[in-house]
Amino acid sequence: MNSHSLDYQQKTLLQRLNWQDWLYALIVVAGSVFAYVKYAQYMDIYEVGFLFGAAALFSYIGWQWKRLAKLVLMVGVISLFSVSLYHGEQARATQVFLLKYLISSQSAIMWMNVFFVLAMATYWFALFKRSVFTGKVATALTWSAVLFGFVGLMVRWYESYLIAPDVGHIPVSNLYEVFILFCLITALLYLHYEQKLNTKQLGGFVLLVINAAVGFILWYTFDRQAHNIQPLVPALQSYWMKIHVPANFIGYGSFSLAAMVASAYLLASKGFLASRLPSLEVMDDLMYKSIAVGFAFFTIATILGAMWAAEAWGGYWSWDPKETWALIVWLNYAAWLHLRMVKGLRGAVLAWWALVGLIVTTFAFLGVNMFLSGLHSYGTL
């Protein structure tokens, strides 16, 4: 009888790790130690904390989600290779073949755009053809887009220092850069759930919102030359930016993901594509999980923002339009979660609400910068 007792024993995380996991963590930590040794003089104590915090975080997430570990390693290798091709000269971005066509920051970002467009088309094709193989191709294309997007951001980070040492900064400082971040985070969140819940059929829906952002990036690049790296205004020169912005975009990304799943849910509940899409329960669950993640991170981001504001603007809350709209977004999802968790509400009402939530979120993210003025106007169109 004792032989049964082993069947239900669950291994702890540490027990489940194999030598590859440890090797991965070792490489990540070694990378951060290398960065520390080389650039410690440019970092303040908080930034050193973030560096090693990030190493720990990415080790942990990589252990839980092996594909992400692969992504981290590949982003690292390709970015370092790209950086090595520059020889410290910005001009080589348009002279060296590999940089010009593949892995300079601008080219990599363009490849990201291309892969996202292809991925969307492929996902939809897979949905209509019910083709498992095509679905796998679409997933691979999305991963490729994410890989190139992150390489683009990493290399852009490096390029900003080539312009001038005092211009250099992490590429999450303006609307152009955060749109890329938005695409990447939304895609990663989706890929995570796709693997966990086996929902390749939803890819086409989620890629819609990502490709809307891609469209914006393209317009912003070609019409407004927004891809040019600009130095930071004094208010943005702070370690807070490194955590406030990514946390916020995990929030925005999750809310967008939830809204796109909601749209699929609504279609399926009306009978459209119902046989092709995952079951309503799965979509409902995914919508909830996504909003829960988004809400948690959006809360953290808003709190971090308040702390930053207390340091930069003289008060943790100034009722600035961006702050106020962040509050409105927060209240909106707080009410959503109340109804779902306490009242047990399910179904179409919450799906519609999640869709409306996307409009509110988009306004907070983009509309405030376009239509309202305030302290937070870092990205004008």
Added chain:
Amino acid sequence: MNPKLSLTKNLFDLLSSMRFAVSLLSVLGVASIIGTVLKQNEPYENYIIKFGQFWFGLFEHLGLYDVYHSGWFLVILLFLVVSTSLCIYRNGPHMIKEWRTFKEHATEKSLNAFSHQATYQLNSDTSATSDIDSVKQQLSQFLQAKGFKYKFKLQADGSELIAAKAGTHQRWGYIFTHVAMVIILLGGLLDGNLPFKIQEILGHKRIETLDIPESQVPEVSRLDTNNPSFRGNMTLPEGSSGSVAFVRVRDGYLVQELPFRVALKDFRIEHYATGQPKSFESDLVIIDPDLKQPVTKTISVNHPWTYKGIAIYQSDFQDGGTKLNFKVWDLFAHNTQTQPLAGAIFDKGILGNGDDALKVEYNDFRKFNIINMSPDGKGKPHNVGPNVTYKLRDNKGQAIEYVTYMQPMQIDGRHYFISGMRETVSDDFRYLRIPVDNDFGVDGFMNFRAVMLDASKYPEIARRIATNSLEGKKEPAVKKQFENSVVQLLTVFAQGGYNQIAQVIEKSVPEKEREGAASTYIKMIRVAAYEAYNMSLAANKKPLLVSSEENEALLRDSLNSFSDMFFYGSPYYLQLEQFEHKEASGLQLTKSPGQKWVYLGSVLLVLGIFSMMYIRERRIWLLLKPASSQVLFAMASNRKNLDFEQEFNLYREQLKSLLA
């Protein structure tokens, strides 16, 4: 039931209900939108212009110009505090009970009614006590392996219940998040303007709306150093000091006394290579009777200085009274005489004399102006140098605002001195563009302009044109007539430029011939301008213009500028020659005792949200029934979702093989 009691109970039920809480969240959200759509805390004149007197008054009454500090908004926040507190009061004990209990009083009947349950048949010979004990042990091990805590309970009929729970810490999430909201809101209210509002209602305090020196502000509009929280501003010119901050309230202000004196030694702006500002820094000195000697520290954006609980921030900057030296040109004088004029920002001066005298109000000086001058707006912005903003006010009180750049600017490949004018703040500036001369100065145009205005020079100009263009025809009568018409044309042009000529044409030329006449006149003005310009150059012993495309453009620009002069609003062109820059640093001073509470609340909030969403409460009951050799398995969660279904199915199978 006592009706009074039932009213209280109903009120309690309403206020502590989730429906009410969610409604409040919605109301708060909608109310917050108002303040983002309507720009807050603008000068009240702007609102009057925007809405008109009636709506302005109504909106003022509703407190829409400072929504977030209006009485009704504070009431919403207070209601949220009350409602959330009552929610905690009502549900808190239940949550704690749920957190502690194993629910070991569940009966077989109630377990059978569960949606998630299964029954296992044990081998018939396991009715022996020792075997039952071994099953019990196995099940305990199972629960332990799954992270459940459990408790045994012997039933009346001899069967034994194992009641188990996991993840009940989730219940703390509820308490944490809701307590957090109360703490955050109270912390925020502590830092808000509630104390002042109460004092204002009681008549103890009043805002000051007049622009008077700080020392004359009466006691009723001053806040003493004991004031627990405030957010005020202070503008210090370099080399000066202050011991009060100004707190803006609606259309007035309050004076906040500080327990120390702040002096500004130096203010610096650093720039990137592209000209954009890189850092704003102030070297501050704090002079405090409690200190043996003053302390010095440099603050910058993102790096405030907290002293005695008051945080001092680098907020903005402005001019601190820059000294200016101008050369004043009278645009309509027939000569090229200039007068010197000296002033300083925030000072006033006088131009001209008698009834025509104008008051000069020096408003602002900027040393750096980063402007994007490319026509499509796609080029890179760059620094176009200093400018000065001033107003010229006539004796009727009418003022025109001017902005004049010190250095010439490049527009479409040519260089101009730029000076803009506007009559009201809501207008855009209209610009006079004076082309630079060959020495990159303004003198060339000014000398040309003097010649063009001086009627005594016209016969000479006319004679030169006649000599050059009427070579073949020497008849004196024709020549004379031609010369007369040139003189006449120049006279008209001197009265109002192209515009004046257009008016004359409209009045005296038949409609069909107007176009022809206009082009003839314009050609002739061009030729005259060439002669006039060369006469002005000759008088100043400068090399004459030769015919070239570039000089052609210079003449065209000079004539345009001459015509625009008549719309400049005043005859005075103030050419900025020298300045002695003095800056003032804008500081923000805040005291916010609520901040630590808000942060504490924030930490609680995050902890609460994570435990609420990522700790899953699950309960398992295993009822061992020796009599029938059965084990009843039942499972429940306060949130039923996919994860729970999966877990239940897994356990059901695992238990099945365990008990087989």
